[in-house]
Amino acid sequence: MINRLELHSISKRYPSVVANDGINLSVKPGEIHAVLGENGAGKSTLMKIIYGSVKPDAGKVLWNGKEVHIANPAMARELGIAMVFQHFSLFDTLTVVENIALGLPGDTKLDELARRISDTAEQYGLELEPQRHVHTLSVGECQRVEIVRALLAKPQLLILDEPTSVLTPQAVEKLFATLRKLAAEGCSILYISHKLDEIRALCDTCTVVRAGKNTGICDPREESAASLSRMMIGCEPPPIKHVLRSPGQTLLAVKNLSLKKSHPFATELSDINFELRAGEIVGIAGVSGNGQQELLAALSGEDPRAEAQMILLQGERVGHFNPAQRRERGLGFVPEERLGRGAVPDMSLADNILLSHQTGATISGGFIRKHAIVKMATDVIERFVVKAGGPHAAARSLSGGNLQKYIVGREVMRNPKVLIVAQPTWGVDVGAAAQIRAELVALRDAGCALLVISEELDELFQISDRLMVIAKGRLSPSIASSAATIDLIGQWMSGMWNDTVVTPLKEVVYA
Structure with missing residues (x-):
């Protein structure tokens, strides 16, 4: 059987980190394949390479047995690849239906598309109102928009990044039934989740990534949550x-x-x-x-x-x-939206300290005490083991999990x-x-x-x-x-x- 997707020795380097270091991955038609790894392990970079939004420095990609160079997400969608990102790609001032229409042909009728969105959302237990503006949605509702947009494309490969965080236990079971049905119809699914019990219940195969490298392939149904945790982070x-x-x-x-x-x-x-x-x-x-x-x-x-x-x-x-x-x-406060509310994306981690630490320790006589906020940022990074390029690294350069650790740590250290x-x-x-x-x-x-x-x-x-x-x-x-x-x-x-x-x-x- 020809694999739906093959990655051979994929590498991607950034100035301060090696995100992917010779990673190999194979996904069969109809397979539900988990990619497991701690925050900053390189999972998101690897998924973006598959989806064409990041270009690898080395390695090759095979799609249905033929080598391809996925130049951009539009080409990925043409091939039949759909992805739900952990960080959403939605325009706040547009409605749900208008956002979804952006990836479709220009002659798409919005009223007809709205009906398709409602039908798909109802089928999968994902409540959505097509005419709502995105800026009125919660983070969880934005994730529903991304999931429905991906399902509308009827993809050959569906990449899902943390898809169940917005669902009740009953709705999770309904989604799993849907994913199993999609897999039975031949759709391959790449499933990223930190919920080990979900991976054990749903997935056929699991590739584990640590520090940008493959560390193992297993059948998660034969593993315990403890053994998967050891493979992922080296300990329980x-x-x-x-x-x-x-x-x-x-x-x-x-x-x-x-x-x-x-x-x-x-x-x-x-x-x-x-x-x-x-x-x-x-x-x-x-x-x-x-x-x-x-x-x-x-x-x-x-x-x-x-x-x-x-x-x-x-x-x-x-x-x-x-x-x-x-x-x-x-009062301390950690919002649900990391980038844009919990942190200013283009500001450094040190400057982001000022979002919640505006006291005499950080501001004196109307001037920012730079050394103080750098010291605070460094303390948060060290205490919470945040993987970052130091206190001067931009907030957007961190993985979602590491940015979350930083934001929580910033509030905790205010006591x-x-x-x-x-x-x-x-x-x-x-x-x-x-x-x-x-x-x-x-x-x-x-x-x-x-x-x-x-x-x-x-x-x-x-x-x-x-x-x-x-x-x-x-x-x-x-x-x-x-x-x-x-x-x-x-x-x-x-x-x-x-x-x-x-x-x-x-x-x-x-x-």
Whole structure:
């Protein structure tokens, strides 16, 4: 059988790093093939070479047995290759249907395309509104646009980078059924995920990449999560230590928070109430687009429409305060969007320190203390093992996972009283994810109050003391993580919690 795709000795070098060093890869027709590696291992560069957006320095590519030189993504699409990038390629000021139309022939009718988008989205359980502008979408909803755009092309090879981070457990199973059906019809799938259980459940073959080189090929169905982790990072991630403790005083309280839609496609927040106490982690689960974005904006101060008394920070009414004023009072914030909100892409890592560290330590007499921000950036890089070309490297030069470690580290090292984190380990490898989660638990143990909004249910169960669910702008009651189940939280993610009897929380919670 002729392989659908073959890569022979692919190499790609950049001034400060060797991204790919003689990598070989073979994908058969109808095969679901995982590419596994830690952040910065070279996976994304390799996928971009296959898709034509990066040119290799050496090596050759064979497509259906014939050598090809994929000059650009348009040529890749003509060959039958579709890709969903981890960092999206969408125009904010265009609608969903207009964005998808950009890669199609000029005579494509938008109304007909909108119907195809809706049908495809419904078929695969990916809710989308074709007429919404992209700037109104959450990160998870943008990912749905990318997935649907790829599926519309009916590709021979589909490259998926972290495709399940926006889905409920039930929707993940539906997507897996779809991918298996596509594979049975002859479509090859390259699947990049840091969720080892997903790879073991879905994929036929797994190629492991470490530091830009092949380190092994295996059948993931015959491996354990631990053995895959050892192949990927050389060891198993350390377990997070749980410590029994009672939470302290309330540091953040949200009372009767209701906000109308800020734009036609926003989610209205309705009667949000919860308290966050010192020394606890409260997790909020939910499918992307159910009000997470609006709640984060209200809590961070980016949306100042809340009444003053609706948000209390250490007992002070801060509903009208801007983000800087809330930071001065001990609030830390990690947004879900890394490039553009968490970090300015073209600024250095040192300069990006100023996004959250505007104090006397970094600014004196109206002048930036350059040596101070370089020292802070260096400390974050070293403590969080960020793979970067030093504190002067541009934020956009980092892989997604390494940039995430830097942004989280920047906030953790401020020692906030209250830390709000959105999608802390989205697209992050198992080793880095374990480190980030351990740092969050350590902050909790030091008395910080943490609110973690994530679509990774395993993550929320692992680090949270209490769990809540947001659905259609409403917030469920809280439940002790030890008393919750995946099935229950999955049911609540559909908005069905009114008929559930919630056991009252005990004073002692777990870490």
